Amino acid sequence: MMARKVLALNGDEAAAYAVKQCKPDVIAAYPITPQTIIVERLSDFVADGELDAEFIAVESEHSAMSACIGASAMGARAYTATASQGLALMYEMLFVASSFRLPIVMSVANRALNSPLNIWNDMSDTMGARDCGWIQIYNENSQEVYDFTIQAFRIAEDHRVLLPVMVCHDGFVVSHSTEGVEVLSDGEVDSFLPPRDPVYPLDVEKPVTIGCVGVPEYYPEIKYQQEVATKKSIETIKEILREFNESFGRSYGIVEEYRTDGAEVALLTIGSISGTAKEAVDEMRAEGKPVGLLKLRLFRPFPIEALRKSLSGLKVVGVVDRHISFGSCMGGALNMEVRAALYEMKDRPHVMGFPTGLGGRDIRVEHFLKIIDELLMIAEQDALEEEYKVVGCRGPGCIGP
């Protein structure tokens, strides 16, 4: 195989480059840090004639999602990108997009939510949108952003799926960090992603009514179908992943295991923080400690089976959340989800949550070493004293910055 081109791209640029190759018909987007580079690059591509698409520079994120809904309902391939407050403003329309079963793809450069105003990274935005019926993919670096943006269109538009997909990458840490990204040729992308084949587009020849009133006599069945479709999509996602891996020499899974052989305790991470966590695992392994790591790529649909398989046999799992679900029993949504998924397992591991890195707070290897120490202690005592502990924060009971 001919060596592929490697481009120096940050996460935002990687997303924009992938989107360009996916040839959307309509892009409707509103600028927000740290997503801005995506819309700037896409505007460039359109202005330079490299991308034949309508770029609607909307007046808000609510309108961005609304315009994507209109465009997608017409049968067009529609794309948008946002972050933080923008995603929060879209919230209402996120449900509409998924309930209409529209294959919209949206990049999210994860950023904290106000207040106080904070433009830096955490996952309060997308974790808050986890119940909107969107598929959520979390990426660790620019390469993953590129690869999964392309796959997102294929997943969304697959007739067995027909759901919108959120492709997430951490603000600044990924969005603004330049890395080498091995890109596919336009032809390769074309062969992987055929033009969209819309199911029931708005068409004068064959009129359809989209967005009717659903009374209690019908609403539950409609929602049930949506739930079934979302749960079932995991098989299609796996299939598409396999095809992508085989076609382009990648080795992605919906869950990524790192040095889990012989591990007794493991970190469970999501997004870019996984890189730092892996360093800590390496250090611990060098000292002979039985530590591994599990990176979650897919949060919706939640990969229950894969997770159970990967976590079985472990004594303790430390779940690293990048947000706090205020007042919840487990600190963060990821921790809640993992614990719930493992509850019916025989010999399930102890699960402790570590919400961290809030509002862009730097989380370093030493923080993970402290987390791993806690996990090893729990393993030794075979008992969990706390459900979760906030890391990288000044406060009683926290692991300090």
Place this chain on the structure above:
Amino acid sequence: MALKSLPLHEYLSSGHRLCAGCGEGVTIRQILKAFDEPPIICNATSCLEVSTTPFPYTAWRTPWIHPAFECTGAVVAGVEAAQKALIRKGRKKKWDVVLALAGDGGTHDIGLQALSGALERGHKFVYVCYTNDAYMNTGIQRSGATPKAAWTTTSPAGKVIPGKTEWQKDLMKIVVAHDIPYAATASPSYPMDLQRKMKKATQADGPAFILALAPCPRGWRTPPHLTIELGRLAVQTCMFPLYEVEKGQYRITMKPKRKLPVEYYLRPQGRFRHLFTPKTRHDIINDIQAYVDKKWQELQRMEQLTQP
């Protein structure tokens, strides 16, 4: 153009669940008569949306989409942009008119931002706001379009406060300020005037806007048979003048032969009953008359000012 020459098609079928005497049903039926081929309709949440699409039924013989309340301006933008792209790329054959339908709540208030954005960006679409002067779908709450002194459930005619204390938002001025090719007011009580305006709107090279008054028997507290008559009185009292603004040029399309006092419009309506009983509130009625006179003069001046 003659009434008898209007097309026989009914893109909004009978059997929908709008109230007897509903001004919206009549207005939309007339609006759709202006089309030779079905438009693609984007509807805001409203009585019209709720009453025409109770799953598994639909009254629409056109492609129709309703995502939410405040987003109609943005949805038509997406539909229009998609159409442009798909035609350019050879995946769609012909251009279909994109028609936005929204009430006054969805236009004057919650949908104003999306509408403004779409007008500013110059998408090619026709936006029809069928105003019945309040949030009728949720049970008659005041909106920016509610006229002064009108009773609604959130501007009640109380012992101290006599209905809505603010003037109606002059939406046309806001729309016209976007310098769009065509904007007009219309009324189902003047069907041929409405037809002419809709034709111009569908042929406009860019966004076109129609503000149509759709009397609401439930919310206005009027008998169903008065709907069309109230539309006439609104025009003849100059409470709702019929005019158009074509490329910045104002033209009053219906000048009342004899301008009637506003009382003719107010008195038959239960929502203004507190102005006439237990005692007549001349202060408020005179206030409304003075305001309407001022606005009417202003409109006539605009017509003169913008003559070519």
